[in-house]
Amino acid sequence: MQALLKLLQFLRPHWRFAVMAPVLMLCEVVLDLMQPRLIQRIIDYGVARSDTQVILGTASLMLCFMALAGLSGLGCGYFAVRAAYGLGGDLRAALFRKVQSLSFGNLDKLETGALITRLTSDVNKIQEMVMMMMRGMVRMPLLMLGSLVMAAVISPRLGLIFIVILPALTIALIMIIRKTFPLYRQVQEGLDGVNTVMQENLAGVRVVKAFARTEYESRRFALANNILVQRMTDAVRMSSRTTPVMMLTLNVGVVAALWIGAGEVQMAGMRVGELVAFINYLGQAVITLMMFSTLTIQISTAQASAKRVLELLESEPILMSPGHEIKFASRPSGKVVFDNVSFNYSPANPDLVLKNISFEAESGQTVAILGATGSGKSTLVQLIPRFYDVCQGSVTLDGVDVRKIPEEELRRHVGIALQESILFSTSIKNNIRLGEPDASFEKLSTAARNAQADEFIRKLPDGYEALVGQRGVNLSGGQKQRLAIARALLVQPSVLILDDSTSAVDVRTEGLIQDALERNSYRQTRFIVAQRISSVLHADKILVLDNGEIIAQGTHYELLDACEVYREIYDSQTENGVLTYSGN
Amino acid sequence: MATDFQEKQQSAPAPPLMGRIGNAQTYSEVQRPQKTLETLRRVWFYLRRQKISLILTAIMVVGTVCLDLIGPFLLGRVIDGHIITRNLSGLSQILMLMLLVYLSSGALYLLQSYVMAGAAQRTMRDLRADLFSRLLHMPLNFFDRRSHGELMSRLTSDVENINQVLSNCVAQIVSGSLSTVGVAIAMFYINPRLAAVSVVTISLLTILCNRWLAAKTRVRFRAQQAALGRLYGFMEETIGVQKVVKAYGQEKAFTTQFDVVNEDFRHAGIRAQSYSGLTGPMMNTIHNTAYAIVAGVGGYMAVFGMTTVGDTLLSKKGRNRLQPATCSLNAYRP
Numbered sequence: 001m002q003a004l005l006k007l008l009q010f011l012r013p014h015w016r017f018a019v020m021a022p023v024l025m026l027c028e029v030v031l032d033l034m035q036p037r038l039i040q041r042i043i044d045y046g047v048a049r050s051d052t053q054v055i056l057g058t059a060s061l062m063l064c065f066m067a068l069a070g071l072s073g074l075g076c077g078y079f080a081v082r083a084a085y086g087l088g089g090d091l092r093a094a095l096f097r098k099v100q101s102l103s104f105g106n107l108d109k110l111e112t113g114a115l116i117t118r119l120t121s122d123v124n125k126i127q128e129m130v131m132m133m134m135r136g137m138v139r140m141p142l143l144m145l146g147s148l149v150m151a152a153v154i155s156p157r158l159g160l161i162f163i164v165i166l167p168a169l170t171i172a173l174i175m176i177i178r179k180t181f182p183l184y185r186q187v188q189e190g191l192d193g194v195n196t197v198m199q200e201n202l203a204g205v206r207v208v209k210a211f212a213r214t215e216y217e218s219r220r221f222a223l224a225n226n227i228l229v230q231r232m233t234d235a236v237r238m239s240s241r242t243t244p245v246m247m248l249t250l251n252v253g254v255v256a257a258l259w260i261g262a263g264e265v266q267m268a269g270m271r272v273g274e275l276v277a278f279i280n281y282l283g284q285a286v287i288t289l290m291m292f293s294t295l296t297i298q299i300s301t302a303q304a305s306a307k308r309v310l311e312l313l314e315s316e317p318i319l320m321s322p323g324h325e326i327k328f329a330s331r332p333s334g335k336v337v338f339d340n341v342s343f344n345y346s347p348a349n350p351d352l353v354l355k356n357i358s359f360e361a362e363s364g365q366t367v368a369i370l371g372a373t374g375s376g377k378s379t380l381v382q383l384i385p386r387f388y389d390v391c392q393g394s395v396t397l398d399g400v401d402v403r404k405i406p407e408e409e410l411r412r413h414v415g416i417a418l419q420e421s422i423l424f425s426t427s428i429k430n431n432i433r434l435g436e437p438d439a440s441f442e443k444l445s446t447a448a449r450n451a452q453a454d455e456f457i458r459k460l461p462d463g464y465e466a467l468v469g470q471r472g473v474n475l476s477g478g479q480k481q482r483l484a485i486a487r488a489l490l491v492q493p494s495v496l497i498l499d500d501s502t503s504a505v506d507v508r509t510e511g512l513i514q515d516a517l518e519r520n521s522y523r524q525t526r527f528i529v530a531q532r533i534s535s536v537l538h539a540d541k542i543l544v545l546d547n548g549e550i551i552a553q554g555t556h557y558e559l560l561d562a563c564e565v566y567r568e569i570y571d572s573q574t575e576n577g578v579l580t581y582s583g584n
Numbered sequence: 585m586a587t588d589f590q591e592k593q594q595s596a597p598a599p600p601l602m603g604r605i606g607n608a609q610t611y612s613e614v615q616r617p618q619k620t621l622e623t624l625r626r627v628w629f630y631l632r633r634q635k636i637s638l639i640l641t642a643i644m645v646v647g648t649v650c651l652d653l654i655g656p657f658l659l660g661r662v663i664d665g666h667i668i669t670r671n672l673s674g675l676s677q678i679l680m681l682m683l684l685v686y687l688s689s690g691a692l693y694l695l696q697s698y699v700m701a702g703a704a705q706r707t708m709r710d711l712r713a714d715l716f717s718r719l720l721h722m723p724l725n726f727f728d729r730r731s732h733g734e735l736m737s738r739l740t741s742d743v744e745n746i747n748q749v750l751s752n753c754v755a756q757i758v759s760g761s762l763s764t765v766g767v768a769i770a771m772f773y774i775n776p777r778l779a780a781v782s783v784v785t786i787s788l789l790t791i792l793c794n795r796w797l798a799a800k801t802r803v804r805f806r807a808q809q810a811a812l813g814r815l816y817g818f819m820e821e822t823i824g825v826q827k828v829v830k831a832y833g834q835e836k837a838f839t840t841q842f843d844v845v846n847e848d849f850r851h852a853g854i855r856a857q858s859y860s861g862l863t864g865p866m867m868n869t870i871h872n873t874a875y876a877i878v879a880g881v882g883g884y885m886a887v888f889g890m891t892t893v894g895d896t897l898l899s900k901k902g903r904n905r906l907q908p909a910t911c912s913l914n915a916y917r918p
Contacts, residue, residue, distance in 0.1 A: 032872075035872065035875065038876075039875075039879050042879050042880070042883040043883070046883045046887070047883050047887055050887045051887075052887055055880060055884050055887065058879075059877070059879055059880025059881075060880075062872075062875070062876035062879065062880070063873060063876045066869055066872040067869070067873075069868070069872065070865055070866065070869030070872070073864070073865025073868060073869070074861075074862060074866075076865075077864065077865055078858045078861065080861070081854055081857040081861055082854060082858075085850050086850070088850070088853075089850035092846055093842070093846055096846075097839060099823055100826075100829075100835040100836075100838065100839055101835070102826075104827060104830070107827060112823060112826070115823050115826075116819060116823050116824065119819050119823065120816055120819060120820075131857075194712065195736070197716075198719075198736065199736060201719070201720065202735055202736065205720075205727050208720065209720075209724070214717075214721075218713075218716065218717055221716045225712050225713055225716075226709065228709075229706065229708065232705050232747075233702055236697075236701040237698050237702075240697035241694060243693065243697075244689075244690040244691070244694045244697075245690070247690055247693070248686060251682070251683075252686070254659070254682075255679050255686070258659075258662050258667070258679060259675075259676075259679055262662075262666055262667050262672055262675055266670045272663065272667055272668050275663075276663070385831060387827070387831070407830075407833070408835075411830070411831060411832065411833040412833060416831050422825040424821060425821060434828070434832045434834060435833065437834075491832075
């Protein structure tokens, strides 16, 4: 409940609606409560005394009341929607802003799928819940209390039935709910099991097909499916006990009312209409209690959503921008220095991903980083645009510690083409212009030309306007990588990082990209992460990384002489002294 | 059976089973009216494998409906025959009979939902298994054209929607329609004129309101769904590649775009929801209006000896039974 209540602060800007809804609901409840009394009037004063005037008058009065109650209900519904959707929208906006402010370390921990769920279905659940609470939380207790009072007014003796029936039903409902809850938790686990198998098969559908694992996977799925079905059946069976239990309680109450009431009518002069009204109030109270219990269950499921949303809202970005922020007066020259850098993704883990890394990249140099998978190549370059902060030592750009440069400023000068080439489902043009949305077409096509992408883009049906993504053109891995490179080139950064971003591009095209980069009109320090030796041959400096440490650095020829690991890599990728394509 | 189904499916360009059935989890009302019957028709293919359970359920439904009719009937007798006439002899017997009827009705209901839950879940199992094996046999380009998220949402939330329909609606629709017919017959048997008043008021009001509301709601819901699609699409794309957004310092630009889509959705949502929110209060009003009319007419008739208080009460009870049944049936009408 606490998490949900905390989120209710988002109602504040919509307080008018949030107040109006319950007030109107109050009106509706009062009018609803009048109904059985009016029926009683018809029976006792109309029918019993054969007074048609009273019957018609009371019936018309009832119609008026009903119309009013209907209007109040409509109003309440409208205001509840306004308030709940207001809250939902604001909450989503707050969460989105929070995600934008998070750093890579947070994002790694929160994982994309879970993040999206929080902004979509979790917020939705909360929104629906607020809407229901605004109606139900007022209506139900009031209706219940009102029925009780009205019934007691009619006959205190009969009212005793309430005192027996309502607690008995409450206890019965609580017992059922208590048993149902763990069952539904198990259902959730079963559902997760089924989803996991599905997700894995979707992601790895090629592997499953290629290795003819279909039958095995089907059996695995059947197992998860059976577990889910068993748990689901148990849960549904348990929770469907509520309806008969409630009906039975209500009916026992009615029989009791008739039994006692018959005596009351005979001995104490109770009117028949009063007895009928009493039975109506009893029914209302029991049904309301039942609805109330459903609402409670729903609130507690929304509680889980509220907790997840709150967790995200309250998470702090791991990178905090420092107090004195430095801006470069002019374009930095691009000198990058790593001074005894050690790094680890999580502080709790004693195994360092990078150990004592020290090197200098002079302005305009091309630095290549070579090493086996998992040696820390990508991690190293990601420290330059400060995706993560170093644990020890420092990374400087033009002599300024990157931790002292505001993220936005730093990233304007450091362009990176990530390992995975990610495209947005918009036009090719907008994908390339991501870092500078109003770049001129000339700038755009130059970047594309240098990335060797211009040619294939022009061959597409809509050229630069062609849409990419699910509903757009199908691009090959190499083409996507070239778009990602063009995107990084467009902003003309002082430091360009190509993080293994030519792996799917053939060697000839890769050479053309490198030539184009050499001919650049502006000064740029380049970092090239590669697994292919052909990608690094012409670099000014090659860092050989092994297990998070630099084991050698120098030019191609220096390393061929001095570094055995480098020679081994070179030999494995050449045949008879000729470079092959199989570097990957 | 399964193979027959698969062949049918493969000939179609877009497999109908995989077609979105509506995102009931988040927007329960959205596509329900149009799609529920259609969903049921498709699910029937799987459901009919559970023959024994279905037959058992049907028998028990008939039983509960009958018992549910006897209860109010006895109530009417008690009021007219014992309480109004102040005649306590035989009252305890009739009350015991009532208790017995209610008890067996409850027990039967319990048993019925027990059997039905098993059948529904076994049906879901078959459906899921078929879906999965079909998925594994889809050509690879099927996966290229769709994102994992889209497929997962079909496989999970859409299947869950079918589950909801199956678990909640099937027995309800059957018992709802049966008891409506039963109640109507009983009411006409007891007092044709009062019954006519009840039936006419309720059907007329319900149909009128539904016509009006359904037309208004449908357009707005479509708009809401479209806005929701844009919002979710935007969020999934942006948050999915948050690192690229950050690497290029585009946080502010994307936030601005987000605000536009978010506002759009909020407006569309309020428009749609305030109309669908009308359904509850409106049904309530219909219910209550009919209540008032039956009370008025019944009272009037009672004065002229055309009915009794107990019968009027029974009509009211019967009308109460009619109400939910017509409501749910209406919700499923295309």
